[in-house]
Amino acid sequence: MKCILDAWHAHHPELLRFVAARVPDSQEAHDLVQEVFLRATRLDQGLCGVENRRAWLFQVARNLLIDRYRMARDEIPLDDEPALADVADDLAPVEALSQCLPRVLGELSPEDREAITLCDIEGLSQQALADRLGLSLPAAKSRVQRARRRLREQMVSACQVQFDELGHVCCFVPRPPAGG
Structure with missing residues (x-):
């Protein structure tokens, strides 16, 4: 857990800026960054087992953004x-x-x-x-x-x-x- 807290303090502001530049809603940006760190808690050794924590966090953030864009692209508005x-x-x-x-x-x-x-x-x-x-x-x-x-x-x-x-x-x- 200490590795995740260290990564949060070291990379959270930069990661939030990265995500916020790519989504229009600031609350959604915060949610996506929290999801990145939530996924880190699901790793066997947390972030302690990851050699380059910053790179891992940004890769997960990119993947979440890609998933978000894919889901948004598939929506078709139905009028009547x-x-x-x-x-x-x-x-x-x-x-x-x-x-x-x-x-x-x-x-x-x-x-x-x-x-x-x-x-x-x-x-x-x-x-x-x-x-x-x-x-x-x-x-x-x-x-x-x-x-x-x-x-x-x-x-x-x-x-x-x-x-x-x-x-x-x-x-x-x-x-x-x-x-x-």
Whole structure:
């Protein structure tokens, strides 16, 4: 606990200035800095086991700021019900396109089909895919990216997908299931 108190006295003002320069609300800045020190208490040896305490504190603060920005970015203001109806209309062609998915997925290589099925359909993380297949995380991410690209190309080609001026799916030609 002494290491945390020492770090608080040594780095709190500088850390607060760093965070306050990046968030508009001073109370939120104080809360984020307190969260940094709270995370320090969760370390096995507190900050006593950290070689460069200042660097660790600033890295945790940066990570918290990144998380904050990511969460804020995903918020979509909803004004009224007609806007929701418009969104539902936009999604209908994409949802209908799922009719083509089973056949097109079956036309992919076993490696691509496995990556798409495990990560995008079953919800396995890319790290879990890497662990399962004995790959590095970058290799697993590359495999999933390539598989998604080939799936998209096959969907566009086989189902004759057309896009509107904004790049959204507007229409396609359904394909019967294999053997049908």
